[in-house]
Amino acid sequence: MLFAVIFTDRSGQGTLRAEHLTAHIEWVAAHQDVVLVAGSLRSEPEAIPRGGLWVVDAASKQEVLDLMKSDPFYTCGLRDRVDVFYWSKALQRKVLV
Template sequence: MLFAVIFTDKPGHGPLRAEHLQAHVEWVARHQETVLVAGSLRTQPEAVPKGGLWVVEAPSKEAVLELMKSDPFHRCGLRQEVEVLHWNKALEKKVLV
């Protein structure tokens, strides 16, 4: 099953995010078979992220929540809110040249 996971960070916690960013990026790389897409969400390209978005392939919502618990951003207390939604892909992947 595919899931969209939307994270909202605690306001004013940019320094905490920066402190744990490298560990988070390494964690995502280790879980790329499950976390298919991951990235930050910002109001402007240069702004401090307000949260993040993942597309995850997992057997259940509970499995997604369990996986998330080991993410350094979750473990350090950065996340204010998380929403896990079932996601249905509408279009097939396009190849960019």
Template sequence: MLFAVLFTDKPGHGPLRAEHLQAHVDWVAQHQDMVLVAGSLRNEPSDVPRGGLWIVEAPSKDVVHALMRTDPFWTCGLRQGVEVLHWRKALDQQVLV
């Protein structure tokens, strides 16, 4: 199954995000078999991210939750909240990049 995972970061925690960014990027690379797409969300390109979005392939929401709890951004306390939603591609021929 595919899931969209929406993260909200704690406001004012940009320095914590910067401190753990490389560990997070390395973690995403190690889990790209499940985390198909990942990236930050911002109001403007130059803004500090407000959170992130993942597209995850997993057998259940429980597996997604267990996975995200091992992410350095989660373990360092950056995340304020998370929403895990079932997601379906509108056009099957589109490739996730």
């Protein structure tokens, strides 16, 4: 089952994000079998990220929530809000590189 996960970071935490970025990227790479797509969300290309987005392949919403709890961005307290949505892919072609 596919899920879209939208993270909103705590305001004013760019330094905290930067401190944990390498560990977060390594964590995402180690979980790329289930975290199919991951990236930051910004208001402008060069702005400090305000959150992130994942597309996750998991058996249940609870599995997504349990997985997220081991992400360094979650464990360091960066995340303010997390929304997990069931996602239905509309196009069957690969659209991401």
